[in-house]
Amino acid sequence: xxxxxxxxxxxxxxxxxxxxTLTAVLRQHLAERQTTPETWYALQLIAxxxxxxxxxxxxxxxxxxxxxxxxxxxELLARLEAEGLIRxxxxxxxxxxxxTLHRSLRESIAGPRDQLLSQFDVDDIETTxxxxxxxxxxxxxxxxxxx
Numbered sequence: 176x177x178x179x180x181x182x183x184x185x186x187x188x189x190x191x192x193x194x195x196t197l198t199a200v201l202r203q204h205l206a207e208r209q210t211t212p213e214t215w216y217a218l219q220l221i222a223x224x225x226x227x228x229x230x231x232x233x234x235x236x237x238x239x240x241x242x243x244x245x246x247x248x249x250e251l252l253a254r255l256e257a258e259g260l261i262r263x264x265x266x267x268x269x270x271x272x273x274x275t276l277h278r279s280l281r282e283s284i285a286g287p288r289d290q291l292l293s294q295f296d297v298d299d300i301e302t303t304x305x306x307x308x309x310x311x312x313x314x315x316x317x318x319x320x321x322x
Contacts, residue, residue, distance in 0.1 A: 200291075204284055210276075213243055213251055215284075218260065218269065218277040227266040 198212065205215055220236055221228050230252070237248045255261045260273035269277060292300055 200287070201284065204287055205280070208280060208283060210280060213237070213240065213247075214255065214260075215280055216240060217251060217255060218273060218280065221261060221267055221269050222274070222277045222281075225266075226268040227263075228268075230263070230265055230267050233267060 201215075202212055205212055217233065217237060220233055224232075234245070234248050234252070237243050237251065238245055243251065252261065252267075255273070258272075259270055260276060261267050262270050
């Protein structure tokens, strides 16, 4: 039996609460720009992994999001194409309009993000990022081995 002070027992719940809270803050900032988190996430993935991000890889990553499945991901990408924000068939890129929107959203999110995170020691933030990346990589390896 674990005790409430056991960090392993607290990890999942703490991470879930942090993710839910930060997502709510992000939704609020994006709503002010009439943008959904799903749109932001798609643009961010293409901008950071592209140009030429494979549609299949993007779809896989988006379908792993809480609010997206295969159908809603196809609809999202079709909408982004119709709005002139992305282009491509097998490989996707941001259009100039998509690049402009992405840059504008990134800049509008950066201020509140930096204001929040600046309240913490930068070494703690760096350690948290490294730790979460390592945990994600290990968990992904376990999924691959189990799958």
